[in-house]
Amino acid sequence: MWEEVPRALGRFFLHIYKTLLNRHSFFGLLRHILINMTFILAWITTFKNAWRIDSSIRPFIHVKYLEDVDHTIFDITFTGIFIQCILGAGGYCWMYALTRRSKLSILAALPPVALNILHAGTHNLSAALDVFTWLSYGVIHFISPFLAAFWLWLFASPGVTSIFAWSFGIQNCLGIMTHLSFPTAAPWYGDQYGYPLPPGNYSMPGSAAGLVRVDKVLGTHIYQNAFKASPLVFGAFPSLHGAFSCCCFFFIARYSRRGTYILGFYVLWQWFSTMYLRHHWRIDLLGGLIYSAAVFSIFYRSLGRMDRAYAMGVSGGNGWQRLWEGTRLQYIFDRKPEREGNYILLEDSNGHEERASVERLLQDRRRDDLESAWVNDVGVTWKAKDLETLA
Numbered sequence: 208m209w210e211e212v213p214r215a216l217g218r219f220f221l222h223i224y225k226t227l228l229n230r231h232s233f234f235g236l237l238r239h240i241l242i243n244m245t246f247i248l249a250w251i252t253t254f255k256n257a258w259r260i261d262s263s264i265r266p267f268i269h270v271k272y273l274e275d276v277d278h279t280i281f282d283i284t285f286t287g288i289f290i291q292c293i294l295g296a297g298g299y300c301w302m303y304a305l306t307r308r309s310k311l312s313i314l315a316a317l318p319p320v321a322l323n324i325l326h327a328g329t330h331n332l333s334a335a336l337d338v339f340t341w342l343s344y345g346v347i348h349f350i351s352p353f354l355a356a357f358w359l360w361l362f363a364s365p366g367v368t369s370i371f372a373w374s375f376g377i378q379n380c381l382g383i384m385t386h387l388s389f390p391t392a393a394p395w396y397g398d399q400y401g402y403p404l405p406p407g408n409y410s411m412p413g414s415a416a417g418l419v420r421v422d423k424v425l426g427t428h429i430y431q432n433a434f435k436a437s438p439l440v441f442g443a444f445p446s447l448h449g450a451f452s453c454c455c456f457f458f459i460a461r462y463s464r465r466g467t468y469i470l471g472f473y474v475l476w477q478w479f480s481t482m483y484l485r486h487h488w489r490i491d492l493l494g495g496l497i498y499s500a501a502v503f504s505i506f507y508r509s510l511g512r513m514d515r516a517y518a519m520g521v522s523g524g525n526g527w528q529r530l531w532e533g534t535r536l537q538y539i540f541d542r543k544p545e546r547e548g549n550y551i552l553l554e555d556s557n558g559h560e561e562r563a564s565v566e567r568l569l570q571d572r573r574r575d576d577l578e579s580a581w582v583n584d585v586g587v588t589w590k591a592k593d594l595e596t597l598a
Contacts, residue, residue, distance in 0.1 A: 243369045246376025253383050258438040268407030268441050270392040277488040281323055291319040301500065305507055318496055322478060322489045329483040334424060340480035341421040345430060348448055348477065355455040363462045364517035365525055370506045371458050378450050378502040386442030393443040394485040413437035417484030446487040449495030452477040457503045461510065
């Protein structure tokens with residue numbers, strides 16, 4: 208009996224390995240991951256090396272602009288209420304244009320109101336709130352994209368994880384481009400240097416702000432030292448902490464109703480935490496939401512095509528189904544894809560229906576793949592295709 212255990216474990220790990228490869232070679236899978244992470248790697252590289260940019264060619268630092276705009280938009284004045292109504296109407300129209308669902312679109316009109324309500328609760332400090340906000344801002348923030356990507360790989364349509372990686376990377380690249388071209392100060396700047404605010408300069412160190420209190424609770428100097436050595440001090444707008452959570456919410460909410468509630472709470476938690484810890488203004492969080500929503504909109508139709516292909520069995524199974532293939536657990540979360548014989552009905556951009564064979568669609572999918580358009584996967588290695596054949 209015990210002699211079979213090593214063999215069983217070997218077969219188990221081999222099955223997981225083949226599930227992860229998903230008909231790729233190892234190097235083909237590695238290449239696939241690197242291509243999908245192009246913008247993520249570009250964002251991380253830019254952020255880590257921002258300090259290398261000579262201050263003489265960097266733009267003027269706006270230390271009070273965000274505070275003034277924040278009060279103009281979110282204070283309860285005639286102007287503020289009017290702008291919030293315009294923003295709410297814009298959110299409703301955006302969501303309705305994507306989904307054509309009126310009840311769902313009402314939720315997209317609520318962020319300005321939600322930000323004001325959350326902001327009202329950030330003025331009373333306590334050790335319990337310090338730890339509560341630290342968990343979101345300083346812990347979950349860093350692992351949430353990995354958890355979201357893994358969940359999407361397990362349960363969403365095949366290919367959605369790649370779209371998530373592209374969307375996540377592009378929004379962060381746009382965010383850091385804004386940070387570099389339009390440097391702005393966070394709320395902690397006034398707390399640290401006092402009013403009237405002194406002019407900012409690029410030699411100023413960063414600040415952990417409210418996370419200093421967390422360091423005291425934990426008995427460490429982790430966050431104080433990390434933020435002091437930040438390569439990009441004046442990058443308040445947009446809030447990438449807010450954009451992270453919004454990006455995860457958009458994708459998870461599309462595929463899980465329970466996930467909608469969980470990730471919706473996470474977004475509100477992150478918003479509250481960033482304001483409570485004095486790292487962002489309300490306008491920064493609204494900016495992060497807009498950046499994330501704009502990039503998500505770009506890929507929305509691609510997600511629809513992937514969902515239709517998955518529903519008809521054209522794109523194969525998701526990670527969970529491949530992992531439990533041939534067992535009762537394979538379709539425990541989703542219905543088995545239904546096909547009309549060997550053909551399915553497709554609708555083109557003009558609304559005309561066309562019968563297409565599953566085999567032909569699989570061939571088209573492989574031919575149109577971003578990688579297969581340029582390289583031939585030959586197992587251990589790969590080589591570029593002849594450019595003349597691509598013309």
